[in-house]
Amino acid sequence: MGERPLARCETCGNDYDMAFEIRAQGATHVFDSFECAIQRMAPVCEHCGCRVIGHGVQAGDRWYCCAHCAREEGADQIVDRVGAPA
Ligand SMILES: [Zn+2]
Numbered sequence: 277m278g279e280r281p282l283a284r285c286e287t288c289g290n291d292y293d294m295a296f297e298i299r300a301q302g303a304t305h306v307f308d309s310f311e312c313a314i315q316r317m318a319p320v321c322e323h324c325g326c327r328v329i330g331h332g333v334q335a336g337d338r339w340y341c342c343a344h345c346a347r348e349e350g351a352d353q354i355v356d357r358v359g360a361p362a
Pocket residue numbers: 285286287288289290307308309312
């Protein structure tokens with residue numbers, strides 16, 4: 277009889293038995309789907325408005341989906357950091 281804690285999606289409130297946890301910045305978040313996780317966790321590109329679900333590019337406190345978008349917004353020092361040391 278596996279008593280398990282109620283896992284309720286933070287985004288839509290769905291109580292789903294296949295819910296999963298994501299740990300970020302010391303907090304644990306619970307979601308029922310990746311779609312809900314992305315909606316809650318992913319930053320939005322400042323240039324094109326899409327959700328940043330890949331590596332993304334950070335310029336100051338702004339997020340972009342790619343270096344191209346960052347440059348379009350004037351952050352011309354930005355290059356894609358895929359493969360760069362953390
Ligand atoms: Zn949900």
